[in-house]
Structures are given as structure tokens and as C-alpha cells.
Amino acid sequence: MENAYFSEWMDRFGGYLRMRNYSPRTIEKYLQTIRRFARYAWIRKNLDPDGTGFDADLLDDAPLDADVNVSTALVTDFFSYITEKRNYRPRTLHRMISTLSSFYRYLYVQGAVAADPMIGVERPRIKNQELKYLKHSQVIRLLNTIEDERDHLIVRLIYATGVRVSELCSINIEDIDFEEHTIRVRGKGDKIRMVFVDDETLEEIEQFIGNKIAGPLLPGQQGKHLSPRTVQHIFRQYAPPGITPHKIRHSYASELYRRSRNLRVVQENLGHTSIKTTEIYLHTDIDERKRVYQQYFPLSNGKDE
16 A cells, blocks of 8 residues: 555545534644644654654654554554653543544545554543532422522523533524424534423523524623623532533433433434443433342342352
């Protein structure tokens, strides 16, 4: 297979991401990670083939014309190097590994590489990955403490629909279908999806908007959409310490999965591209664990075999 260079395929990959409606900010983050790896690959081939060490400043200035055909060992060395030299959190490393995985899946499909080197790359362990969140009854108690009409609707909408703060703030009244019980939201990468909403929340919306039929659902200054910063402030005012809008979204995902056991629906409702992202939100509740233990574990159910 002829040499295929990072400089050439990065441009093509950027175009592919734009075609899939990724935001410019997300695309730049992807390309930033790929550039860093491309420079590392060039240094290892041309200046430091044994990986015994090189000036860290070179990683910012090395050329981008290394061959994209690399080994899994080189990728692993790259992540070992940046972990040692820079204070990256495990979640950041996960994101970088996911970026290179997406890039190499694209290269493999395009025939630019003979094999995908990311298949054998292990991801770092994330401690305390299960986020603190509120159970359904706790969310209801939180809502009962909020008397302000707008603030109550904000918290309830996040829990009722699982939307992100940015999605919540951008909702227009015309995005709401009161007959179909759906709200049209614009997610990451400008991707549109429908979320579902219950009767009581719709009644709150109708009471809040009055006779208005268009415009921002949650108006802020000068009639524009409410800012995410304001929503964050509302949570600091009412919610227990550590409970953010994202944690209420987490509560939505956990409750929907606990009652439905349908991971795919939860993924689509949250607007996740990868089901692996959805999995970190989910919990096996203690009652289910207890039932399975008592039913199947031999010491618990009195069976000798």
C-alpha cells in the first residue's frame, strides 16, 4: 500500500465531519488531537525511533507528513508519553482515544490503512465514573421546593425530557407539539431530534407562555433565549450541592432505563451518537440486584449445585 499522509487525510476527515453536521468547535478538537498524534508519529520515525526521549517542544512544531499506517504499539506509546508529560484527566484521554478511533475507522473504510491500530488500544480506567444523581422521588421533592413559575418549569423540563442545558435554552414555542406531546430540539452538531413530554409538564408550559405562539420558550434579556449560565445559577439556588442540570439529565436516563430496560431508546432520547456514552448514565438498581442474587446465587437460594 502506498504511503498515505496525515496532512492529506486530515483535510478529508474534516470534510467528512462537516458533512455529518459536526460543529466547527468539535471538528477543531478532533483535528487538534490528530495533529498531535501525527507529529508524534513523525518524530518517532525520523528523530526518535526507539522512543528513548525527545524534546517535548518538538511535538508542537513537527511536520504532519507522517504515514497514517501505524502500529498499535505506537499509539499506546503516544498515550503513555502524553500521560507522563502532561496532566491529562482520564476522561480527556478517553476523548482523545475516541477521536483517533473515529479517524482510523474512517481511514480503514476509505482504504487508506491496511489495519485499524486502535482496536488493541486500552482505555484508561475512570475512577468514580458513576455520577451522583437524584432518584425520582428526590427530583419531585426538589420541584416541590421551587415556587417561581419559570424556575420550576426549567427544572421540570430537564427531568421530563432529558435535554441538555443548551438544548433547553434554544427551544422555541413553535418547536412544541402539544397534540403529539413532543418537543423539537437542536442537539450537538445541529442534529435535530424529538423528545417526549408528559401532560403535566405541557400544562405548565401552556400556563407559562399564555397566548404567545412563537419565540423563545424561556426568554432572557431583551427577549432573546435564556442563557445556560442563568440555568446554572438557578440550580445553585435551589438544588442540593453538586446537583447540576447534567445530573438531572442523568436522573432522567437512569429512571427511564430502570423502568424500561431499553438502552437504545434511552440513547436516542438523550441524543447520544454512541451507545457507550449512554451506558455511563445507567445503574442497576439495588432491588434488581437483590432479586437476581436471591434467585440465582447458589448460597442464597439453598441449592448445593
